[in-house]
Amino acid sequence: xxxxxxxxxxxxxxxxxxxxxxxxxxxxxxxxxxxxxxxxxxxxxxxxxxxxxxxxxxxxxxxxxxxxxxxxxxxxxxxxxxxxxxxxxxxxxxxxxxxxxxxxxxxxxxxxxxxxxxxxxxxxxxxxxxxxxxxxxxxxxxxxxxxxxxxxxxxxxxxxxxxxxxxxxxxxxxxxxxxxxxxxxxxxxxxxxxxxxxxxxxxxxxxxxxxxxxxxxxxxxxxxxxxxxxxxxxxxxxxxxxxxxxxxxxxxxxxxxxxxxxxxxxxxxxxxxxxxxxxxxxxxxxxxxxxxxxxxxxxxxxxxxxxxxxxxxxxxxxxxxxxxxxxxxxxxxxxxxxxxxxxxxxxxxxxxxxxxxxxxxxxxxxxxxxxxxxxxxxxxxxxxxxxxxxxxxxxxxxxxxxxxxxxxxxxxxxxxxxxxxxxxxxxxxxxxxxxxxxxxxxxxxxxxxxxxxxxxxxxxxxxxxxxxxxxxxxxxxxxx
Amino acid sequence: xxxxxxxxxxxxxxxxxxxxxxxxxxxxxxxxxxxxxxxxxxxxxxxxxxxxxxxxxxxxxxxxxxxxxxxxxxxxxxxxxxxxxxxxxxxxxxxxxxxxxxxxxxxxxxxxxxxxxxxxxxxxxxxxxxxxxxxxxxxxxxxxxxxxxxxxxxxxxxxxxxxxxxxxxxxxxxxxxxxxxxxxxxxxxxxxxxxxxxxxxxxxxxxxxxxxxxxxxxxxxxxxxxxxxxxxxxxxxxxxxxxxxxxxxxxxxxxxxxxxxxxxxxxxxxxxxxxxxxxxxxxxxxxxxxxxxxxxxxxxxxxxxxxxxxxxxxxxxxxxxxxxxxxxxxxxxxxxxxxxxxxxxxxxxxxxxxxxxxxxxxxxxxxxxxxxxxxxxxxxxxxxxxxxxxxxxxxxxxxxxxxxxxxxxxxxxxxxxxxxxxxxxxxxxxxxxxxxxxxxxxxxxxxxxxxxxxxxxxxxxxxxxxxxxxxxxxxxxxxx
Ligand SMILES: [Zn+2]
Ligand SMILES: [Zn+2]
Numbered sequence: 001x002x003x004x005x006x007x008x009x010x011x012x013x014x015x016x017x018x019x020x021x022x023x024x025x026x027x028x029x030x031x032x033x034x035x036x037x038x039x040x041x042x043x044x045x046x047x048x049x050x051x052x053x054x055x056x057x058x059x060x061x062x063x064x065x066x067x068x069x070x071x072x073x074x075x076x077x078x079x080x081x082x083x084x085x086x087x088x089x090x091x092x093x094x095x096x097x098x099x100x101x102x103x104x105x106x107x108x109x110x111x112x113x114x115x116x117x118x119x120x121x122x123x124x125x126x127x128x129x130x131x132x133x134x135x136x137x138x139x140x141x142x143x144x145x146x147x148x149x150x151x152x153x154x155x156x157x158x159x160x161x162x163x164x165x166x167x168x169x170x171x172x173x174x175x176x177x178x179x180x181x182x183x184x185x186x187x188x189x190x191x192x193x194x195x196x197x198x199x200x201x202x203x204x205x206x207x208x209x210x211x212x213x214x215x216x217x218x219x220x221x222x223x224x225x226x227x228x229x230x231x232x233x234x235x236x237x238x239x240x241x242x243x244x245x246x247x248x249x250x251x252x253x254x255x256x257x258x259x260x261x262x263x264x265x266x267x268x269x270x271x272x273x274x275x276x277x278x279x280x281x282x283x284x285x286x287x288x289x290x291x292x293x294x295x296x297x298x299x300x301x302x303x304x305x306x307x308x309x310x311x312x313x314x315x316x317x318x319x320x321x322x323x324x325x326x327x328x329x330x331x332x333x334x335x336x337x338x339x340x341x342x343x344x345x346x347x348x349x350x351x352x353x354x355x356x357x358x359x360x361x362x363x364x365x366x367x368x369x370x371x372x373x374x375x376x377x378x379x380x381x382x383x384x385x386x387x388x389x390x391x392x393x394x395x396x397x398x399x400x401x402x403x404x405x406x407x408x409x410x411x412x413x414x415x416x417x418x419x420x421x422x423x424x425x426x427x428x429x430x431x432x433x434x435x436x437x438x439x440x441x442x443x444x445x446x447x448x449x450x451x452x453x454x455x456x457x458x459x460x461x462x463x464x465x466x467x468x469x470x471x472x473x474x475x476x477x478x479x480x
Numbered sequence: 481x482x483x484x485x486x487x488x489x490x491x492x493x494x495x496x497x498x499x500x501x502x503x504x505x506x507x508x509x510x511x512x513x514x515x516x517x518x519x520x521x522x523x524x525x526x527x528x529x530x531x532x533x534x535x536x537x538x539x540x541x542x543x544x545x546x547x548x549x550x551x552x553x554x555x556x557x558x559x560x561x562x563x564x565x566x567x568x569x570x571x572x573x574x575x576x577x578x579x580x581x582x583x584x585x586x587x588x589x590x591x592x593x594x595x596x597x598x599x600x601x602x603x604x605x606x607x608x609x610x611x612x613x614x615x616x617x618x619x620x621x622x623x624x625x626x627x628x629x630x631x632x633x634x635x636x637x638x639x640x641x642x643x644x645x646x647x648x649x650x651x652x653x654x655x656x657x658x659x660x661x662x663x664x665x666x667x668x669x670x671x672x673x674x675x676x677x678x679x680x681x682x683x684x685x686x687x688x689x690x691x692x693x694x695x696x697x698x699x700x701x702x703x704x705x706x707x708x709x710x711x712x713x714x715x716x717x718x719x720x721x722x723x724x725x726x727x728x729x730x731x732x733x734x735x736x737x738x739x740x741x742x743x744x745x746x747x748x749x750x751x752x753x754x755x756x757x758x759x760x761x762x763x764x765x766x767x768x769x770x771x772x773x774x775x776x777x778x779x780x781x782x783x784x785x786x787x788x789x790x791x792x793x794x795x796x797x798x799x800x801x802x803x804x805x806x807x808x809x810x811x812x813x814x815x816x817x818x819x820x821x822x823x824x825x826x827x828x829x830x831x832x833x834x835x836x837x838x839x840x841x842x843x844x845x846x847x848x849x850x851x852x853x854x855x856x857x858x859x860x861x862x863x864x865x866x867x868x869x870x871x872x873x874x875x876x877x878x879x880x881x882x883x884x885x886x887x888x889x890x891x892x893x894x895x896x897x898x899x900x901x902x903x904x905x906x907x908x909x910x911x912x913x914x915x916x917x918x919x920x921x922x923x924x925x926x927x928x929x930x931x932x933x934x935x936x937x938x939x940x941x942x943x944x945x946x947x948x949x950x951x952x953x954x955x956x957x958x959x960x
Binding site: 145 | 513522524548551555556573577592603618622625638
């Protein structure tokens with residue numbers, strides 16, 4: 001019954017109401033459910049399996065680069081959070097406070113970590129003494145809490161899952177290189193794994209992480225023209241280290257302060273996938289992280305030999321390392337087609353009596369419904385090639401959307417006009433004054449600077465806001 | 481410098497002070513560090529890598545059996561925790577309460593999950609409607625908080641990591657079978673993976689989980705005669721389901737209440753490994769979860785060809801799927817021997833000019849220091865065989881300790897005498913009255929019932945405490 005209902009329920013068309021389309025997709029594809037704590041979600045098995053696939057790929061990459069995983073405490077004493085001034089000002093308004101343990105009121109209140117810089121610094125102070133102890137390349141996979149007023153599944157939730165890398169280095173150069181190296185890792189992950197093209201650049205002073213010297217970001221463009229900050233990598237200089245009194249003796253026996261980075265990506269990437277690749281039939285998943293890469297749907301499955309052959313193909317594809325599912329339930333093939341399209345399974349394999357007679361099967365790609373007849377001989381390779389093709393199609397479509405949704409504004413008027421009428425990124429020059437950022441944000445009701453790209457173009461000589469000499473080209477946009 | 485210090489520092493001998501020996505080992509092997517929140521620890525990379533290996537093995541096993549992972553929220557509203565009376569009475573005294581979010585006082589306080597039965601039940605109520613929705617076989621890997629007054633690294637900490645399985649079934653029989661199936665999974669994990677023999681049985685009424693109908697346990701015996709509850713599996717009947725109003729329509733279209741289980745193991749297993757296998761030289765790790773299974777120590781490494789050969793062996797063993805480390809640092813071989821023994825690396829491979837000339841190397845097993853000369857031809861297989869041997873030795877030693885530390889008490893006097901003088905398990909008959917459990921606990925200063933084994937012996941006809949007719953044979957002991 002619960003299953004049959006699904007066919008009847010419609011997903012709100014994207015054009016009609018993007019926000020409703022989004023929540024329809026996350027609910028109907030059973031990615032998440034709401035909990036009784038406002039802003040905290042349940043990640044259901046299908047959604048969590050996507051996160052597990054992301055974790056596995058990223059974790060392997062981090063370890064290849066020499067990082068090791070640790071587990072820091074969930075709770076931070078208020079006095080520890082207070083040690084770095086900018087940091088506490090950035091986070092204190094949005095943390096959850098524990099004030100009671102069992103039946104006792106706590107002497108000092110503890111916040112649930114919104115991020116763990118302070119905990120890592122306290123630990124690093126204890127374990128870093130000599131140049132031999134550097135670099136420290138630590139990462140943790142954990143949950144964090146930021147008390148959000150307005151929440152949206154995966155994109156902005158009071159609790160979310162993420163990884164946070166925290167590294168310490170002997171020199172500023174080495175720490176800066178690490179910051180950019182990890183931005184490269186994120187870029188590659190978005191583009192090669194999630195099939196999401198990204199802009200890369202540096203955040204302006206007003207948009208950078210609380211306590212960082214520089215914040216770098218990868219920014220993606222959603223279907224509806226709203227930007228998503230996909231991952232960030234921060235260079236801290238020696239600011240935190242000095243506040244926490246972390247020092248080491250260098251090779252010349254001189255006392256030095258180390259240099260620090262942090263970097264993270266979170267479950268919001270799942271939201272990014274939905275809004276980059278999804279369509280009016282539901283979810284579309286990039287093959288590298290799809291819990292089911294191929295679904296086998298038998299046609300006329302009551303006829304002799306069909307289920308045997310379907311099972312044989314299932315075993316064959318599984319043995320080839322593919323994540324494959326055979327649906328031999330009583331539902332009709334049509335119902336199954338719609339169901340797995342809604343769930344975003346990248347590839348469907350249909351097999352019926354006629355196909356078996358011809359020693360072939362049908363492969364249907366999710367994004368473009370392209371149908372091909374493929375010989376059963378060498379099937380696994382054909383399936384892998386089609387999955388690669390799905391990835392390429394997803395990436396190309398997203399790249400086209402990114403391009404189509406990027407405009408250039410040379411004047412203040414143009415900027416306001418594009419902000420009002422053409423959702424997406426706006427490339428425009430900026431003088432460097434935070435007052436201009438604030439003014440544009442107010443005038444447009446929320447268009448903010450997204451990043452200063454690594455390769456700037458000289459679109460004009462003056463700031464799009466105040467007309468003073470321009471210092472940088474900036475990407476602007478509304479954000480999730 | 482930090483590294484050189486280690487050779488000088490001594491580990492307190494086990495016989496002298498077991499508790500200090502334990503904390504020396506966890507600190508010197510860099511498994512954990514203390515944080516500034518009382519009772520919350522930092523799991524350092526070497527300790528966390530053990531946990532990752534445990535997770536990987538268990539997670540694969542769970543998934544083979546059809547379980548899927550989910551992520552429930554960290555926070556539970558007080559009203560939700562209150563829904564099951566026994567459950568809240570069991571946990572309320574030891575939970576941490578969040579009372580403030582950002583700058584606002586919360587209308588209802590939220591506890592940090594001490595366990596997630598209530599959250600799973602609330603979700604199951606929403607997603608279980610028909611017999612087709614059953615069974616639900618969910619698991620989650622997460623952190624939980626229980627506000628402990630006395631803490632000890634890994635064994636009892638205010639925050640710890642664990643997995644909690646929560647399943648729902650159409651019938652009581654199926655749920656009972658699941659409870660025992662997962663106890664079997666834990667038994668096999670302890671014995672085949674951790675090399676720790678366990679007792680298996682049911683908890684008495686006073687020792688069972690708050691809200692369960694029956695709690696099953698695997699219990700291990702530490703070096704010092706103190707028991708460790710390694711993992712538990714609970715059968716809930718339909719108690720929680722009724723309190724939460726979870727129902728489903730069966731195949732005859734009748735409304736039914738489902739039956740529930742939960743089961744979990746935690747980072748305390750790391751404490752169990754230390755106290756089961758460790759010795760006065762430090763940690764001893766079972767090969768299946770050791771972050772480093774073989775350490776290669778070159779001898780006379782400045783001599784031509786030694787490092788080349790060491791590197792060649794490293795690549796060879798790595799390619800064979802072994803977790804191997806080559807230490808080519810400037811430290812002396814003697815320092816390295818002591819260091820990796822302290823870290824509990826199961827096998828050491830020594831290679832020097834003389835070995836190379838003879839086309840052999842030296843393998844030294846950690847537990848018994850057995851030294852063998854092994855031809856380089858077929859090395860990977862020889863290493864794997866030695867690792868299996870290490871596992872067997874650890875298991876045998878632990879089984880001997882378990883046997884030596886199990887006594888039989890037929891009279892009250894014997895019971896008190898053994899409790900005072902022979903630390904370990906006591907097998908004794910019991911009438912079934914909780915008052916006798918309480919009395920024995922008081923008289924002995926902490927010897928409690930550990931479990932009623934699946935196969936009971938008839939040691940006597942009367943209760944060891946009150947002399948009334950005996951109902952069960954019980955294992956008793958002090959516990960961590
Ligand atoms: Zn300006
Ligand atoms: Zn009695």
